[in-house]
Amino acid sequence: MATQLKNLSDFSTATAIPDASAFTFGIVVAEWNAEITNALYQGAYNSLIKYGAQEDNIHSYPVPGSFELTTGAELLLKTGKFDAVICLGCVIQGETRHFDFICAAVADGVTNVAIKYSKPVIFGVLTTDNQQQAIDRAGGKHGNKGDEAAVTAIKMAKLAATLEQ
Numbered sequence: 575m576a577t578q579l580k581n582l583s584d585f586s587t588a589t590a591i592p593d594a595s596a597f598t599f600g601i602v603v604a605e606w607n608a609e610i611t612n613a614l615y616q617g618a619y620n621s622l623i624k625y626g627a628q629e630d631n632i633h634s635y636p637v638p639g640s641f642e643l644t645t646g647a648e649l650l651l652k653t654g655k656f657d658a659v660i661c662l663g664c665v666i667q668g669e670t671r672h673f674d675f676i677c678a679a680v681a682d683g684v685t686n687v688a689i690k691y692s693k694p695v696i697f698g699v700l701t702t703d704n705q706q707q708a709i710d711r712a713g714g715k716h717g718n719k720g721d722e723a724a725v726t727a728i729k730m731a732k733l734a735a736t737l738e739q
């Protein structure tokens with residue numbers, strides 16, 4: 575379903591959202607397009623708190639760009655201190671094919687880190703044609719992808735904890 579057909583912040587039809595109080599979250603935030611990624615971060619942080627996460631269990635780290643999100647996730651999970659890592663970024667198409675390489679590298683990279691550590695790494699990265707599409711998905715008319723990333727992190731952390739028992 576395309577984002578334009580759903581709201582990224584509407585969980586009314588989704589499965590129940592578990593209590594997040596027992597989990598520790600890392601959030602890695604790309605500094606490129608900071609006005610967008612800061613909005614994504616705010617959405618993610620507020621959603622984690624809304625669903626029970628403790629402030630002291632949310633740890634956030636900036637990285638220069640979305641390409642560095644993979645390394646950020648690796649460095650966090652290597653510590654063994656996190657139940658899930660949320661990666662937030664915004665990649666906007668420019669004049670060249672650089673967009674394609676970054677998007678593919680980050681998607682593949684965070685997937686591989688999640689598998690390596692058997693821990694949820696959430697792809698909270700906007701990959702848009704233009705600035706307006708990003709604004710619409712960072713607290714605009716289509717909701718906030720940070721909200722979606724946070725709820726996904728909670729659900730996956732719960733799943734991992736349940737299966738590890």
Ligand SMILES: Nc1c(NC[C@H](O)[C@H](O)[C@H](O)CO)[nH]c(=O)[nH]c1=O
Pocket residue numbers: 604606607638639640641642663664665666667676
């Ligand atoms: N153009 C965008 C970038 N580019 C920077 C890369 O992510 C990376 O930091 C650089 O290539 C050095 O390794 N990053 C974004 O997050 N968004 C963009 O639109």
Ligand SMILES: CC(=O)[C@@H](O)COP(=O)(O)O
Pocket residue numbers: 665666667668669670671672673676
């Ligand atoms: C995604 C990018 O790296 C891109 O915004 C950079 O712009 P350009 O492709 O015009 O160099």
